[in-house]
Amino acid sequence: MKSLSFQVPDQIDLNEYDFKMAMAVKLYETGKISIGQAADIVNLSKSSLIDVMKNYGSSILFGYSADDLKNDLENA
Template sequence: MKTLTINLPDNLDLEEFEAKMLFAGQLYEKGKVSLGQAADIVGISKRSFIEIMGRFGFSVFNYSVEDLKREIANA
């Protein structure tokens, strides 16, 4: 796994866990990492990540409208 160091302004009130959740959630929503990989970035279980995602405004379902239409048509 790669290591990333980010310098944040001192006046930014952001805990490490929150920063990891925001980063991992964005990567997951953009399809860059799987759900399990996003959970690993944060250092929690996949189940915990799923349960916490909503608090950060992320959805477990990262399907585009086109993907959803295709799934419905194939059902």
């Protein structure tokens, strides 16, 4: 895994965990990584990450369209 280093101004209240979560969620939302890869970034299980994602304004259903939901319900 690649390691990156960032400097953040002292007045910004951001810890390493929050930064990793924000990056993992955004990379997942944009389709650049899978939910498993996002979980690895923050050292959580997939199910734990899914539970925590709501605190960062996201969910596992990001990118899941209404048509996809309708089709899934019809096929259930």
